[in-house]
Amino acid sequence: MESWDKIISMPLPGRTTKPRNSGYTMVIDKGLGVRAIEDLMETASNWIDNIKLTFGTSAFYQENLLRKKIDIITSAGIDIMPGGTYLEVAFWQGVLDNYLNKARQLGFTAMEVSDGTISIESNERENIIKKALDMDFKVITEVGKKDAKESLPHSKMHKLIAQDIRNGAFKVIIEAREAGKGVGIYDSSGAVKENDVNEIISGVEDIDCLLWEAPIKNQQQYLILKFGANVNLGNIPPDDILALEALRQGLRGDTLKRAYLKNPNYT
Amino acid sequence: MESWDKIISMPLPGRTTKPRNSGYTMVIDKGLGVRAIEDLMETASNWIDNIKLTFGTSAFYQENLLRKKIDIITSAGIDIMPGGTYLEVAFWQGVLDNYLNKARQLGFTAMEVSDGTISIESNERENIIKKALDMDFKVITEVGKKDAKESLPHSKMHKLIAQDIRNGAFKVIIEAREAGKGVGIYDSSGAVKENDVNEIISGVEDIDCLLWEAPIKNQQQYLILKFGANVNLGNIPPDDILALEALRQGLRGDTLKRAYLKNPNYT
């Protein structure tokens, strides 16, 4: 008998396949064990492009376990990177080269370059990106401060995004932290501040360059309805990957409804 | 030595055993892998009656994996059904028969019939229920819209519930979505709107016909304290099954307290 996706068409069609330039999904991993990672690979590896071992959590694994986990993930065709905070600590402590070498040796394939907590001057940022690229990492940078009191002006954000892309970054993350509340484009309840989204995109040449951290469902829904099924999303909790895919492709009420209202008689 | 349940009596006694007509627990599954499902079966299969692969998430599994997962679940004496949204999409696209056949072939044992997003006329709903029953599915229908702006009048809800039961539905779900906030009997913070609960039950002959979606603990607690240990509850997150069972049987403060206050000296 036909497979299920031959019987039913996706209400929001056009979902990209791996390797993706748009429709990128980055998972936030706070410490999944190998059994949980094997479960995740079996159920969802088609829908995951990148797994981030967030904050400095990579520091707490036994090396053997970390290598094994990285191996399972990369074998499934998924990039893996340490959290940007760990790189910031290495930069601050003046041990960036050793840090990058160790990450390479462990098997990490991507590198997040951020300045969410530690100040990093523009020329130093450029230098870090260059070093990581030279070592064959896929570089994903981030704009935005973790502390709401230090929010970045949009004009500066536009400049930084353009510069990072010019310097070879694959994507630029719009910071929202693990919680997605009271930071960047989200208010303290996690609702999207539409003006901020519009101001950000007004100064960006290619929207596919942006990777929006969107840990909460209403955020994912807003961004999918605004930018389409193939918006780039990050900080997705591992348990939510199939639910996100249902949102992206219109198999969940919130995004199905738009497709249905456009064509109620399905012709 | 005696087993633990011989030593200590359940503060709220009378919990039903499987197969249950009342005290039914339906789990919301957003994409558990087989290791997580095996863990769940080992720790909690006695306390689970039905697992719903929610929204259209069933669409995203490799067929082999889906068959394996369904097999583990049904072998533990638990019903499994796709989310109602996926059936709504099939109905809308005019491929309902193929959809039901495929679900049967994959091993699903129950079918959720809803109209949370897609409009389905009363006679068509009757027809869907009949088809699913003819194919030997346990049919569980749902009343309520996913979009808070379209909430169903209680009189219409009463009529629909009576009609579905008459047509052979095993239970009728009172919709609350995955989040349990700002929908059906719950306000935007997830608190129970008691008037709404009372109005719904005022027009229902047999309360055991209702299956209340109650993803949040305070909702489960309210419904257990109102209707007893054996109220039917749905959209329970997999991690919360033993915690729910502790609530049902009085081994958690919130429901233990009532039993204790009735009989402080335990005579």
Add this chain to the structure above:
Amino acid sequence: MESWDKIISMPLPGRTTKPRNSGYTMVIDKGLGVRAIEDLMETASNWIDNIKLTFGTSAFYQENLLRKKIDIITSAGIDIMPGGTYLEVAFWQGVLDNYLNKARQLGFTAMEVSDGTISIESNERENIIKKALDMDFKVITEVGKKDAKESLPHSKMHKLIAQDIRNGAFKVIIEAREAGKGVGIYDSSGAVKENDVNEIISGVEDIDCLLWEAPIKNQQQYLILKFGANVNLGNIPPDDILALEALRQGLRGDTLKRAYLKNPNYT
């Protein structure tokens, strides 16, 4: 090549190692299966001191499974205890001795003694602690009521803490329930009520005696910033252990920032 922790220094140094008297981490377990427990042991056993099978959830395991789970946990050098509520039920029903014997036989190594729901007089509390100590359990008591309407005066709390420690308790838990909202030192949104924290510690001789339930990140962050990396924390969700460790050791923005601002040039 050097291991990662040789390359990068922990921004908040001085983290204790096992067995710990301070910096104790207690996990709240609502029903993890053996695969999830094995994952947790492999990724995080160095950072976990105690696992609590919360509420009366221990009642719902098959005995073989419970023994297996306890064995995996204790073999990793971690204490395990049933939730205090289950002991309260046993006390109320007059079967405390049998309860403790059964727990011992099953392999539990620690015992939580609380009166969150059931009233227990001071001399009876002393007696329970003594019995549990005589049976070689590590005793961890708890102060605070589960029902916000019954909150304990601080003077009474101080007396109880001093008495429990004198009677041999290893730590005294400051109650916050699973949710950490509207109970003890947390307001209804989960924010810390600083005055309450200060009043509690004002009457306590040795702060290392206290084990603060802190299920939410902002609570963990507050307590770490106030008391240091080695504050004792409990009711930590299993998924958050490495994230908590990053907070404790300064590998997460919120606590890294303080270390960075003190020494921006890292000399």
